[in-house]
Amino acid sequence: MSNFIFGRYLPGNSWIHQMSPQSKLLLSFYFVIVIFFANNIWAYGALSVLILFVVIFSGVSIGYFLKGIRPLIWLIIFTVLLQILFSSGGHVFWHFGPFSISDTSLINGGYIFIRFLLIIMISTVLTLTTTPLAIADGVQTVLKPLKKIRFPVDTLALMLSIALRFVPTLMDEMETILNAQRSRGVDFGSGSLKHRIQAAVPLLVPLFTGAINHAENLSTAMEARGFTDSEHRSKYRVYKWKGKDTISWIVFLLVGVVVLFVRKN
């Protein structure tokens, strides 16, 4: 699990750690949209400089970002190669059958590569500097306007936070069941595909019934502690919009304007 960087939180006290989760969530969305507007070297340059500052301000070492990229490296290489080999136009350096490499295709490949990099970087910054709980709270704040159309935002947020809280519990349980079944002679790692799928049943069924037991006990415990519904409650944790959020938004909006100006139409 050590390679699995998504959803991992690194404690810290940097500028970005201190920002409120709702503004971090929205800024990430906004940034991803802006990336798709960029289409020349200047626009990508501006975004890359911005992300460089974000990484510096997050106080997270660059190694973690490389780890974030690693699982996606084949997807990136595949897409970039397709882009290089199949785009047409511009000065052609080399061609063979349907494949060709030209200056435009190289540039397009480079852009795709940077685009991937930027998206992975911003989402890694978000998950590394924000606790899962804060992300759940951020989602609740961001979705609040949907209450007007009777979307159960509070219920969704409660579900999200309980789900996140039970992830490690269920992981541990899976490990235990896995070992318990192994000790009874179940072989999980080998054999044909059909055999492997069949071997998963003695893992999944106990995990499923275990989850139902957890749910039943948890709902009893929640009821006993006065839980009625998720709407009429006060909140212990509140993430206020801070000066740091405003400044970050101003910087991001400025860069967005720059991108719109320098992009070629």
Next chain:
Amino acid sequence: MKDIIQIKDISFNYSGQPLLFDHLSLNIHEGEWTALIGQNGSGKSTLARLIDGLIVLKSGQIVVDDLTVNDQNIFDVRSKIGMVFQNPEDQFVGATVEDDVAFGLENRRVPRDRMHEIVEKSLKDVGMWEFRDRIPANLSGGQKQRVAIAGIVALSPKIIILDEATSMLDPRGRQDILNLVARIKAANNLTVISITHDIDEAAHADQVVVVNKGEIIEENKPENIFGETAKLQSLGLSAPFTAQLIAALKQHGIDPNSQYMNDERLIAWIKKFVSQK
């Protein structure tokens, strides 16, 4: 002394199953520690859930601190009772220690400033304040039960029900939790009901109620109940260590002239006995 919980002539069965309680009555005295002991399936946990209104009663009446347990009063009744359940993992609602303690307060719409004060005080009470940022996966079973108790202390109930709260803990953790509950009980003048099949836990109690197959067999002080080793064993319960030791001494012709003594008294008696020889 006032009866804080009155169980009047209740009958109950789970749907599709035979009658568990048949016209059962029981009174719990205010400010006392009452232990409900009995085998698995004797109906102890069901009784606790009926008192808290988590299961609906079919006939009879339960009165908690002058409030009848029914649909209208259910939330007022629950605000008087704090329950600690068996599995530490399953009653941890919050994502972190702090959030879990705050959960009950959030449900009661306590304002935020008050909430922070209460959470801090309750966590310090159970000695878990340094762990406030931890997630449940990084806590031991005993620590999780401490947090559960803090969550209850935060709500300042009059009654604490321990529903086999120590059965998944090691002996050390069990003793810690029992000492903690005893301390909190004394400090806040609470009524404690502990449901258990651990005899040593029942030794903490002022009053012991023996339940077997939905019937109350005996209701007495621990020293009067624990001496009857044979009877306890016939109900599938073990006798406390000191009672077993006294029984073994008697077999060897040494008679302490008593059925049951707690650890200190038995040690004192043995010392006296040895010095007289």
